[in-house]
Amino acid sequence: MKQYTTNETVDAVIIGTGAGGAPLLARLAGAGLKVVALEAGKYWDPKKDFSTDEKAQEKLFWNDERLSAGDDPLPFGSNNSGTGVGGSTLHYTAYTPRVHPDDLKIRTEFGVGEDWPIDFEEIAQYYDEVEHFIGVSGPANYPWGPSRKRSYPLGPLPVNGAGQLMERGCKEVGIKTAPAANAALSAGYYQEGVGHRPACANRGFCQAGCNIGAKASMDVTYIPLAISKGAEIRPECFVTQLIRDASGKISEVVYIRNGQEERQRCRYVFLCAGTIETARLLLMNNLANSSGQVGRNVMAHPGLQIWGEFDEDVRPYKGIPGAMISEDMHRASDADFVGGYLLQSIGVMPVTYMQQMARGRGLWGQELKRAASAYNHVAGINILGDCLPYEHNYMELADEKDSRGLPKPRVYFTNGESEVRMTAHANKVMREIWEAAGAKNIWAFPRNAHVIGTCRMGNDGDRAVVNADGQSFDIPNLYISDNSTFPSALSVNPALTIMALSLRTADRFLTNRNRLD
Ligand SMILES: Cc1cc2nc3c(=O)[nH]c(=O)nc-3n(C[C@H](O)[C@H](O)[C@H](O)COP(=O)(O)OP(=O)(O)OC[C@H]3O[C@@H](n4cnc5c(N)ncnc54)[C@H](O)[C@@H]3O)c2cc1C
Numbered sequence: 001m002k003q004y005t006t007n008e009t010v011d012a013v014i015i016g017t018g019a020g021g022a023p024l025l026a027r028l029a030g031a032g033l034k035v036v037a038l039e040a041g042k043y044w045d046p047k048k049d050f051s052t053d054e055k056a057q058e059k060l061f062w063n064d065e066r067l068s069a070g071d072d073p074l075p076f077g078s079n080n081s082g083t084g085v086g087g088s089t090l091h092y093t094a095y096t097p098r099v100h101p102d103d104l105k106i107r108t109e110f111g112v113g114e115d116w117p118i119d120f121e122e123i124a125q126y127y128d129e130v131e132h133f134i135g136v137s138g139p140a141n142y143p144w145g146p147s148r149k150r151s152y153p154l155g156p157l158p159v160n161g162a163g164q165l166m167e168r169g170c171k172e173v174g175i176k177t178a179p180a181a182n183a184a185l186s187a188g189y190y191q192e193g194v195g196h197r198p199a200c201a202n203r204g205f206c207q208a209g210c211n212i213g214a215k216a217s218m219d220v221t222y223i224p225l226a227i228s229k230g231a232e233i234r235p236e237c238f239v240t241q242l243i244r245d246a247s248g249k250i251s252e253v254v255y256i257r258n259g260q261e262e263r264q265r266c267r268y269v270f271l272c273a274g275t276i277e278t279a280r281l282l283l284m285n286n287l288a289n290s291s292g293q294v295g296r297n298v299m300a301h302p303g304l305q306i307w308g309e310f311d312e313d314v315r316p317y318k319g320i321p322g323a324m325i326s327e328d329m330h331r332a333s334d335a336d337f338v339g340g341y342l343l344q345s346i347g348v349m350p351v352t353y354m355q356q357m358a359r360g361r362g363l364w365g366q367e368l369k370r371a372a373s374a375y376n377h378v379a380g381i382n383i384l385g386d387c388l389p390y391e392h393n394y395m396e397l398a399d400e401k402d403s404r405g406l407p408k409p410r411v412y413f414t415n416g417e418s419e420v421r422m423t424a425h426a427n428k429v430m431r432e433i434w435e436a437a438g439a440k441n442i443w444a445f446p447r448n449a450h451v452i453g454t455c456r457m458g459n460d461g462d463r464a465v466v467n468a469d470g471q472s473f474d475i476p477n478l479y480i481s482d483n484s485t486f487p488s489a490l491s492v493n494p495a496l497t498i499m500a501l502s503l504r505t506a507d508r509f510l511t512n513r514n515r516l517d
């Protein structure tokens with residue numbers, strides 16, 4: 001791998017190597033720029049370092065303490081963000097649906113929330129590119145959303161137990177389903193700069209890291225492509241400061257490696273540290289916040305899960321966990337809430353399931369033992385729904401310090417009326433599906449998933465932190481590319497959209513660079 005010295009002024013420093021950082025890193029390196037990626041986490045070798053052991057794999061989560069406040073405090077750790085070269089994609093489930101055009105225009109449609117400053121068509125061309133580069137598996141004819149330029153490059157993955165039960169229950173109650181688009185390979189796949197990746201072995205441990213590279217995490221897709229084009233990845237480097245020169249531009253990035261402070265000089269900075277850390281870094285450095293919007297508009301998808309016990313052997317640890325989908329509730333005819341939600345089947349590893357029963361159902365002792373012994377017969381479905389931005393949901397720096405001596409982030413979150421109504425609607429729908437599929441002992445686990453927002457994009461620098469290209473309104477050589485820039489939460493899983501926007505940000509930057517210089 002190419003290595004740059006810290007006295008050299010590189011073209012760009014990319015902070016964070018997840019879904020937001022890795023694609024643009026590869027694009028900028030491919031354009032011949034000198035690029036260095038600083039990543040707080042380790043550079044894992046999946047073959048050696050990823051075991052079929054949920055507890056051991058907790059190393060993939062961002063485990064530094066975050067303070068949670070509000071009426072529906074968000075759990076962090078495994079629930080929300082990852083660390084390591086590849087970021088949260090190391091442990092994501094790899095559901096990769098596209099957004100619907102109307103999700104980007106929530107304010108126009110409902111009079112609340114926020115419209116995106118980008119049209120669907122612009123994102124769609126990048127969806128197509130990402131799907132074909134990372135190798136998304138999906139049905140030949142996906143039943144929802146606008147028509148596509150090309151089908152998914154690979155056919156659907158085998159459907160696990162929960163997916164088959166969801167299909168059966170939905171059919172009974174008249175809800176359409178399809179095998180989900182999933183960024184795990186249903187057949188071997190060749191990628192430029194990467195080589196051959198093997199097909200999914202149905203190991204079922206996607207959320208603990210895929211040890212064969214069948215799941216398209218960034219460490220087996222865009223990161224090797226970036227390295228092949230000349231990028232340097234510097235793992236275990238925790239960025240603490242962004243230094244500005246006399247003109248107000250960022251000229252140096254300060255980070256801690258092996259307990260020592262180092263600095264990298266650069267012309268441009270791409271901040272891709274994820275919703276919480278991107279905002280924390282800006283707030284700590286008092287940067288890019290003339291709008292007062294950094295840390296505001298925290299959103300989290302309503303993610304209610306409904307579980308049931310079945311007579312059949314389900315074995316929920318087996319097969320690809322992200323298997324079956326329905327988008328029939330995208331705009332439900334009887335909706336009394338804003339936007340919509342999708343339904344997805346769940347594959348669950350044993351420790352995660354036991355923790356949910358203790359936390360979500362309050363079971364303990366003999367009761368927990370009895371419920372745990374039914375593990376091989378349980379199946380779950382969940383929703384992923386839109387969430388509005390509210391004044392009362394935000395992130396701030398707390399007085400309490402973390403192990404590095406930096407202020408801990410405190411995140412306030414309370415579901416609004418729309419999210420509460422959506423969850424009630426989904427509770428009814430999913431219970432009907434599970435009853436129709438033959439479930440007994442049905443129970444609900446309320447939750448919110450995927451933290452989004454804090455540095456939203458927009459056309460007006462008084463109300464947004466970055467413009468539609470991801471460029472800071474205040475600091476022209478600072479870009480943000482991660483889930484912090486979403487103006488609204490969208491009713492689909494976010495990773496594919498983050499990757500598509502990452503490529504778009506890189507292209508917009510490359511087009512405008514001469515003018516910017
Ligand atoms: C269990 C689980 C399952 C999920 N499943 C899905 C799914 O099926 N489909 C989907 O679309 N989404 C899913 N998600 C969500 C998805 O993984 C994330 O939304 C997405 O990966 C976020 O990408 P990002 O680039 O914004 O941030 P991240 O991927 O979190 O990347 C941020 C990176 O920045 C690094 N970093 C942070 N601070 C610093 C610093 N100061 N210095 C240097 N580096 C730093 C971090 O270590 C990290 O590697 C799931 C999430 C979880 C938790």
Ligand code: SF4
Nearest residue numbers: 200201203204206210
């Ligand atoms: S189910 Fe497939 S993609 Fe997921 S961890 Fe196993 S082999 Fe990898």
